Amino acid sequence: MKKLLLCATLMLMVTINAWSQTVNNQNGNGVYDSSFPNGLKEKNLTGNISAVQNSPQLKMVGLMPDFQFDEFPVNHNMHIATDDSFYYTINGGNFSIGQINKFDLTGVLIQTYPIQIDGRGLSYNKADGFLYASLYARDIVRIDNLAAGTFTTIFTPGMQNDQASFAISNDGTKYFDFYAGTLLIHDFFTGAVINTITGL
Numbered sequence: 682m683k684k685l686l687l688c689a690t691l692m693l694m695v696t697i698n699a700w701s702q703t704v705n706n707q708n709g710n711g712v713y714d715s716s717f718p719n720g721l722k723e724k725n726l727t728g729n730i731s732a733v734q735n736s737p738q739l740k741m742v743g744l745m746p747d748f749q750f751d752e753f754p755v756n757h758n759m760h761i762a763t764d765d766s767f768y769y770t771i772n773g774g775n776f777s778i779g780q781i782n783k784f785d786l787t788g789v790l791i792q793t794y795p796i797q798i799d800g801r802g803l804s805y806n807k808a809d810g811f812l813y814a815s816l817y818a819r820d821i822v823r824i825d826n827l828a829a830g831t832f833t834t835i836f837t838p839g840m841q842n843d844q845a846s847f848a849i850s851n852d853g854t855k856y857f858d859f860y861a862g863t864l865l866i867h868d869f870f871t872g873a874v875i876n877t878i879t880g881l
Contacts, residue, residue, distance in 0.1 A: 750788030755780060760803040760847070762812065767791065771800035771814055781812070781827060796830040798822060801840075802847025804856070806869075813856075815840050815847035821856070821872075836872040841865055 752758070756774025763769070768784040776799040783791045802815035812824040819838035825831045840847065845860035849869065858865040859881070866876040 748788045750784060750790070752782055752790060758782075759801045762803040762805045764805045764807075764810075764812075769803060769805075769812060771803040773800050773817065775799060776816075781814075781824070783827070794827045794830060796824070796827070796832065798832060801844060804847060804849040806849045806853045807851060808853025813847075813849060815845065815858075817843050819843055819845075821847070839867070839872055 752770065755772050755778050757772070758770045759773035761768055761770050763786075766786070768786065768788070770782045770784070772778070772780040772782075776797050779796050779798045779800060781794045781796055781800070781803070783794065785791055798814060799817040800814045801817055804813050805811075806813055812827065813835070814822050814824060814832070816822060819840040819842070820834050821836045821839035822832040822834050825833055839856075840858050840860075841863070842860040845858050848857045848859075850856070854869050855875070856867050856869050858867060862879065862881045864878040864881055865874050866878070867873060868875050
């Protein structure tokens with residue numbers, strides 16, 4: 682009987698906690714998120730980040746997704762990119778089972794493309810219409826033909842770390858290489874570092 686009462690009390694506490702967080706989130710009053718150092722965050726109903734009123738500092742918000750999708754990640758998925766018509770995710774963890782998945786803009790899987798790269802970052806270059814990937818080995822490759830799984834190595838090495846984040850500028854003239862608070866900005870045509878920002 683004591684065990685039953687204890688279980689019922691515990692379930693009631695969990696339910697009340699979940700309900701209070703849901704109510705607070707719906708009212709825009711904030712949600713407790715222990716992943717942030719100060720706990721209480723404020724989230725407006727559009728999913729944007731906002732400052733908590735009367736606070737000496739800006740507090741971040743646990744954002745709600747605009748949409749979400751399920752996919753089998755094989756090893757693990759590392760990055761998402763878009764060409765404004767589709768979303769693409771890249772698999773990381775092993776080049777022998779590398780893959781890029783293509784989704785429509787609502788998150789519905791269209792096709793999985795095997796490609797023998799151990800991908801980390803993925804970005805679409807509007808200037809030339811190609812997807813580019815950064816690899817665990819720090820190389821940067823251009824995906825020449827997604828359906829055929831062919832690619833060309835552009836820079837070896839092109840990134841500062843095996844796990845660095847990768848992106849291409851909107852005009853296709855630069856690429857970005859971020860790791861452990863340091864952002865390297867590279868010339869997209871030569872690979873040369875043209876700027877460094879630290880302390881991020």
